[in-house]
Structure formats: C-alpha cells, structure tokens
Amino acid sequence: MNRRKFIQIGALGCCGLILPSCATNPVTDRRQLLIYPEAFINRQSAVFYKNFIRRSKISNDKKNTDLMIEIANKLVKSVDSYFKKIKIPNPTRDYKWEYNLIDSPQVNAFCAPGGKIAVYTGILKYTQNRDGLAAVMGHEIAHAVAKHSAERMSRAIATETGFAVADVATGGAAGQVRQVFSEMTGQDVLDLTIMRTHGRKQESEADYMGLAFCSMSGYDLNETVRLWKRMNEKKGKKEIPQFLSTHPSSVTRIFQLRAWIPEIKLEFPYSL
Numbered sequence: 266m267n268r269r270k271f272i273q274i275g276a277l278g279c280c281g282l283i284l285p286s287c288a289t290n291p292v293t294d295r296r297q298l299l300i301y302p303e304a305f306i307n308r309q310s311a312v313f314y315k316n317f318i319r320r321s322k323i324s325n326d327k328k329n330t331d332l333m334i335e336i337a338n339k340l341v342k343s344v345d346s347y348f349k350k351i352k353i354p355n356p357t358r359d360y361k362w363e364y365n366l367i368d369s370p371q372v373n374a375f376c377a378p379g380g381k382i383a384v385y386t387g388i389l390k391y392t393q394n395r396d397g398l399a400a401v402m403g404h405e406i407a408h409a410v411a412k413h414s415a416e417r418m419s420r421a422i423a424t425e426t427g428f429a430v431a432d433v434a435t436g437g438a439a440g441q442v443r444q445v446f447s448e449m450t451g452q453d454v455l456d457l458t459i460m461r462t463h464g465r466k467q468e469s470e471a472d473y474m475g476l477a478f479c480s481m482s483g484y485d486l487n488e489t490v491r492l493w494k495r496m497n498e499k500k501g502k503k504e505i506p507q508f509l510s511t512h513p514s515s516v517t518r519i520f521q522l523r524a525w526i527p528e529i530k531l532e533f534p535y536s537l
Contacts, residue, residue: 295466297416306415307360307379314363314381324368324386333384336399336482337364339537340406341380343481346536347474357410376405378414391495396488399479407474413467472518476525477533486526493519 324330341362348355360380370387377383382405384398392398408414476486497519 295470297412299412299415303378303412303415310378310381310414311361314377314379314383317383318365321365321383322368324366326366326368326386329386329389330366332395332398333366333402334364336395336402336484337362337382339482340399340403340478342537343478344406344410346481347477347533350533350536356412360409374401374405376402376409378409380406380409382406392492393495394488396479396485397492399482399484400475400489400492403478403482403484404471404475406478407471408467410474411467411470413471416467468518469521472522473525473529476522476529480529480533481536483535483537486529490519490522490526493522 341357344357345355357380362380362382364382365384367383367385369385371385372387372391374384374388375382382402384402388401389398392401476489479489480486497516
C-alpha cells in the first residue's frame with residue numbers, strides 16, 4: 266500500500282473512531298473528546314473505589330468524618346439545584362455517591378467518576394475549617410459533574426487508539442481497538458483520570474462550578490481564595506502536596522477566583 270493511500274485510510278479510520286465522540290458538553294458548553302461511554306467509566310471506577318477503600322485505612326476521627334459527610338450531602342443537593350437553575354438535566358442523577366475520610370498524611374482528595382469521594386486527613390491542615398473543606402470537595406465534585414475524568418481518559422487513550430487504527434489500515438484486526446477498551450481495569454481508570462494533571466480549562470471549569478455549588482450550600486466563598494493561598498505557600502518546598510501536583514495553583518488562578526465570587530454570589534445564592 267502506498268503512503269498516500271495509507272494516510273487516506275488512516276484518516277477515515279480516525280474520523281470514524283474519534284470525531285463522532287467529539288461533542289459539546291451541555292454543562293461547560295465546551296467540545297470534549299469522549300471516546301468511552303460514561304457508564305463504562307463509572308462501573309470501572311466503582312471497582313477501583315471498592316478496592317481502594319478495602320486497602321486504605323479509614324479514619325476513626327468521627328468529628329471530621331461527620332463534617333465531611335455533612336458537607337458532601339449539602340454539595341450534592343446543590344448540584345441538583347444548580348442544574349435546575351440552568352435548566353439542564355442533572356448528569357449525576359444516576360451517581361451512587363460514597364464518601365470516605367482516609368487516615369493518611371498525604372495532602373489529597375478526589376472524586377472518582379460516578380461520585381466516589383475520598384478525602385485524606387493530611388489535607389485538613391490546609392482546609393482548616395468547614396468552608397475550606399467545602400471548597401476542596403466542591404471543586405472535586407465539579408470535576409466529576411463536568412465529565413473531566415471521561416475526557417482525560419479519552420485523550421490519554423487516543424494515542425493508543427491511533428496506533429490501533431493505523432494497524433487496521435495496514436490489514437490488522439479492528440478488534441485490537443476494542444481490546445484496548447475491554448482490558449481497562451479499575452486501576453487504569455485511576456491512572457488515566459485521578460492521577461493525571463488537569464488541563465487549564467478543566468481546572469477553570471471546576472473552580473467556577475465548585476464556587477457555585479459552595480455558594481448554593483451556604484459556604485464562605487472567600488475561604489476558597491484563602492485555601493489556595495495556603496496551598497500556594499507549599500510551592501517550592503521539597504515535598505509538594507499530591508493535591509497541588511494534579512491541581513496546579515498560581516497567582517492568576519487566585520485572582521480569577523476572587524473576581525468570580527461577587528458574580529457567583531448573585532447568580533447562585535444560597536438555596537438549601
């Protein structure tokens with residue numbers, strides 16, 4: 266097969282596999298590459314989370330566990346109120362939310378696809394109060410709501426899929442493409458979503474939506490700015506918190522958060 270013919274067939278293959286998966290997310294009004302069905306990712310995420318919880322040490326700190334659950338329940342209710350306000354179906358209506366406080370010095374928190382939340386006790390020294398903890402959890406929930414995990418996973422696998430498409434174009438089996446998907450495990454979901462650095466647009470979207478969820482839940486939005494300032498103080502130190510490695514902080518980000526607060530308070534007031 267000559268090179269031109271190879272490129273033509275490869276391009277057609279890519280169009281068939283990739284372009285139909287580019288859709289405008291009604292939540293963010295931004296086009297996203299979504300190769301994987303969300304239901305598949307959520308199932309794999311549930312497997313990962315179950316295994317993760319089994320291997321982890323669950324905190325026996327009842328005070329902070331109760332606080333985390335109280336905040337999570339408020340934020341989840343606010344997610345529903347948020348979508349009613351903007352007149353869009355709630356994309357989390359089928360989520361099976363779970364919340365766990367992990368006894369670990371690691372400075373981290375995440376919301377895995379499908380609403381699986383974990384907060385590490387190590388991050389509590391930065392959140393310091395209920396408003397700071399709400400800021401972290403609201404931000405993580407926003408990533409799940411905006412399907413950022415599915416998007417990051419799709420982008421991460423696009424390269425792998427590209428190799429499979431090229432193989433198909435040269436006579437290989439199309440089943441190799443499907444095999445990449447079928448062999449994904451719960452750990453793969455973790456590696457391709459939670460452990461990867463979020464893109465600038467994703468972070469901005471999660472910042473804005475997280476502020477909206479916190480505002481509708483009655484939390485002090487100014488604490489979000491103070492939280493990121495505290496996080497930012499750790500930059501340049503020998504050990505950078507895990508949360509910062511996947512959620513880069515900057516003066517620009519803090520400035521944007523501060524600028525959004527008056528607007529969000531007006532548009533998304535307390536509603537619970």
